Amino acid sequence: MKTLINQARALSPAAWSVIPRALWPVAAGLAVAVLMHAVVGPNVPGFTAKMMLVAGINIILAVSLTVVNGFTGQFSMGHAGFMAVGGYVAASITYYGSIKFFGSADFAGGALSWTGSGPHGGGPLGKGDLLFMGSCLVGGLAAAGAGYIVGLPSLRLRGDYLAIVTLGFGEIVRVLLQGTPDQVQPWRAAEAAETPWYSLMLKLGGPKGFNLLPTYTTLFWVYLFVTITLIVCYRLKNSSTGRAFLSIREDEIASQAMGVDVTRYKVRAFVIASFFAGTAGGLYAMDIGAISASDLGFLKSFECIIMVVLGGMGSISGATLAAIILTALPEILRELPPVWPAGLALLAVMAVVQGAHRRWHPRSLVVVAAVTLVAELGRRYCASQGINLAEYRMILYALLLIVMMISRPQGLLGVREVWEIFGRRARRPGAVASPPGASSGVSP
Amino acid sequence: MSAIQLIARAAAVVMVGLSLVGCGKSEGGAGGGSGGGGKGAAGASNTNDQGTGDIVIGHYASLTGAEATFGISTDNGIKMAVAERNQAGGVRGRPIRLITYDNQGKPQESQTVVTRLIESDRVVAVLGEVASSRSLAGAPICQRKGVPMVSPSSTNPDVTSVGDMISRVCFIDPFQGLVGAKFARENLGFTRGATLYNRAQAYSAGLNSNFVEAFRTLGGQVLTEQAYSDGDNDFSAQLTAIRERSPEFIYLPGYYTEVVNIARQARRLGIDIPLIGGDGWDSEELKNAGDSLNNSYFSNHYSHEDTRPEVQDFVRRYREVYQKIPDGLAALGYDAARLLFDAMERAESLHGRDLASSINSTTNFAGVTGMISIDANRNPTKDAVILEVVNGQPKYKATVRP
Structure with missing residues (x-):
């Protein structure tokens, strides 16, 4: 019995380390x-x-x-x-x-x-x-x-x-x-x-x-x-x-x-x-x-x-x-900024990430590029026809939410955290081994 | 994976990217500038106006959400005032540009858009809001940044006490209570009244207490004050209690939806005394009451049947543009914008403090909703009209002076 208590005591952190852990x-x-x-x-x-x-x-x-x-x-x-x-x-x-x-x-x-x-x-x-x-x-x-x-x-x-x-x-x-x-x-x-x-x-x-x-x-x-x-x-x-x-x-x-x-x-x-x-x-x-x-x-x-x-x-x-x-979204939709910089940036990030993991999804890249193109053309068309998108922003907002939930019913990240996404993939056989959580420095 | 799924997924991804990029997007021209480092109530003064080009004014309103009709009506009135003024050569020889932002009827959103108007769009003055809770959210920002704000139709007395940058063109709740009491006591000669109000609603509860106070001061007697809450549909208990005291009239400071219900139930219970209310009655929905609201009156900001030429002109032009009869909110929005232009014309400069003091010194401005003079608390003293409901249609009855 006594040894059990001692063992438990040894496992619990020392008093001096509790305070900094509580304060950090x-x-x-x-x-x-x-x-x-x-x-x-x-x-x-x-x-x-x-x-x-x-x-x-x-x-x-x-x-x-x-x-x-x-x-x-x-x-x-x-x-x-x-x-x-x-x-x-x-x-x-x-x-x-x-x-x-x-x-x-x-x-x-x-x-x-x-x-x-x-x-x-x-x-x-x-x-x-x-x-x-x-x-x-x-x-x-x-x-x-x-x-x-x-x-x-x-x-x-x-x-x-x-x-x-x-x-x-x-x-x-x-x-x-x-x-x-x-x-x-x-x-x-x-x-x-x-x-x-x-x-x-x-x-x-x-x-x-x-x-x-x-x-x-x-x-x-x-x-x-x-x-x-x-x-x-x-x-x-x-x-x-x-x-x-x-x-x-x-x-x-x-x-x-x-x-x-x-x-x-x-x-x-x-x-x-x-x-x-x-x-x-x-x-x-x-x-x-x-x-x-x-x-x-x-x-x-x-x-x-x-x-x-x-x-x-x-x-x-x-x-x-x-x-x-x-x-941010309702505010951005008030005056829709050009879509193509975001699309291009996203394409670049996806290409880099896919390249780093050697797991290419050419179809996803094509689709992102196509959606960006369509969104940008739609925006230009509305601007040229004098349609004020700001009046439809809450409809656009709701539409985007619906699209999000159809495409990812589990939410943006599911049950994972940002930094776990690539860690998990890397653990699959055939992929480059890297310890989970080490691939990204993003913090909550 | 089907094509639709794929497209949906990609759209979602683009949206995330878009909003992240958008977050970092910087807006042109930061900072409202500062005239003095004064604290809170002392007020700063903005230097948003550059002296040339368009004069930019902002409006924040609930264009979507539960109270969308309020915001849209007000915005229509303001847009009309701006268009007319620009046709007549603008203010100080410069055209006026109006920027309207929707706040979805939320206070936090109101703060965001007011900040945006002041800091990104660099407006010289802000118009808004209808609901007092949203005016009270926007007002502190205008006060801190030193941008004058004119509220068209927020009736809560607290709004203008935020500071010297904030004023309004509608009368405040205590005055409407007084008008109701004065009309009942002096025009109709009643001494025994009862009230039935919504205790969950700032507007209704405030009006009730102001009416009771005023009616007692005028020598009347309030026999009972009955209350209901949001969403109540059955008022028979309260109405029975009122019937037992046999008053000469019932003061009913609620919104039109409840008023129609109450009137019908009252008539069914055999209560045929006059009902008297406030501007919350102002709606086309009153026609649903049929003849049960006959012999009832309510105080309002204006009546489109008022024979004054300003009113008739306004109604005619509004009908030309929007194909409908303007309601009180449109008239108040129109007046707020025109009072602002009038003050701009008189102001030393369009910088915050000069413009605010010019607005605050407005006297005898002939608005559609009456003669407006801004008092020391930046509230207007003006007339109210009393409308009589005849078969669900409001008819002009009398004008009550403060």
Whole structure:
């Protein structure tokens, strides 16, 4: 018995190595965030920066939903509900906290969260930033709490039943938030300062939405959270918990037979996903400067689901890619850029990749070239006939989605990650041997 | 693999490549420039205008989505105003170019397109939105970048309190509540009222509380306030409760879909007192109510039957272009654009702060929807019209002054 404990003890990591392992996602997040803030942000046009910010929030939503819908194979349709819980809690803390602590609901952050025009002039961090960060985390915790409460009874259900329960949850959250009393506006700050916390925090604006929030969300904060979310979810996927999730997805009864506590792991997946959805809600609210429950109904949940399904159920990099594509595509379709550079670039990449693996698919190359040609000719024709493609962009968007799902029902990447695609092929007999994961340096 | 599958797959691949390349595509001309490093409410000022060539203005609207008709009507009104102005020689001798972007009725999308208008298209002013929630998403960006924004028809009071760059040409919810109360109390001489409103809807709930407050101030009595929620179809419980108190009229600040249902059910329950509502009633769908809405009134921004020459001119020209009678949103879009042109003509320069102060000092602008003067809170003071419903057709009844 004693030797068994000793053996187990020897297997668990030493205390000194746990702390850096726990902290490196945060450090990596900070590094990426600083890079985005200092290098990327100032050097891209304002509109592109805005798109990157929106894409970042969508990445957090899509990747967190992947934990439930992808890893664990459950079908949650209430992701926007958790986002709303987190967003409203974060907004309430930031807004009323600013009034209570700083005397007004104005922006009180440092240069890192400065969204006004012109340089900020102050230090990188202000007191407002701490409040904002804290509120996003508390918002995430509140959403996680909601996830626990919803998950505990309902995750004994499966498939369609769970989908209906989560859909119901999202609608309940929306209706409850719409029933909250009027917001105390910034010019009534004195009145707010005298109202006790517990009643103030619930004045969330009801159907009018919770408006006039100070805006803190910048590329820095968004990509800090994006990086942390990606690393946490990636590590989760490869941990024992993650393997339990995957086993539930593959076969619930078999995994139960192997000793996996199915309900417990489902709840765990739900709570983790809800936490990140909640933080995304906080970032969303303080980006727009307003949050309205009517915009976070089931349509928003469906948007998240589309990203996960398109990316591939269970693929983190797939969900990330899908979030970026689905954010960018409606904007690109507004003014369709020339198609042939993308087509040519794609042809070149395909040729290089196929050449490197010595697995030629001449037909795929021809088809890509043909589709590019047809798309470009169609675009030119519409332009010459004065047909404004922007008016049909949502139809084009839907068409492209349909085409995607017909051609790749398993999603862009299936259950694999980006860097696993070529690794797997290489392992097939006859192909050049290379260790899995070594062929590409792409990170999530 | 069949040919269709192959083509579909290739199309998918091209699409991925396209969007990845598109992400990196840079837009011409970054940065709105900055007049002063002022914070939030103090407001910056843009220098988007180059002094020559077209004057570019932007409009963001819901051209698709659940509220597409709102956006399309408004856009029609604005387009007409721009075309007329350009025919008459433009503003400051320069032609006006309008860029309209669809926001699918989403706040996040509104922010994206407003950013795009300001930073990529370098507009000197922004028009939009109909829904207050989307105006409230776009407004902070306009305020931060120092680009004036004129909302044609957002009635939530919060919209213009975002800052000094934001104004509007429609009256706000409290005023419409006041108009309803004034009309009931003074024109019809009622003292005992009841209300039935949608508690899940900002518009309806806000109008209800403003009406109740105003009606009590005018010496009236509100006997009961009944509420329903989105998607309710059966209102008999609330209507029975109202009938027990025997009021002289019911204030019904909802949208036309619910109003038609409520009116029918009320008449079936033997409630034949007048129903009074707000601009949410304004729709051709009212004809579905048949005669059950007879003897009912609602306040609105304008009536196409108004005999003022501005209105009749506008209605005639709009019918020529679009072959239909303009609704209130088209009239407000038209007014917003024309008020903006008027302010541009008077402004010292087309840079953000000059243009905003010129808009904010507008007095007695003769719009289709009434005389517009922008007050200190950048809301207009203007008249409202009361329409009477006769067999499902709204007829001009009276004008109520603030």
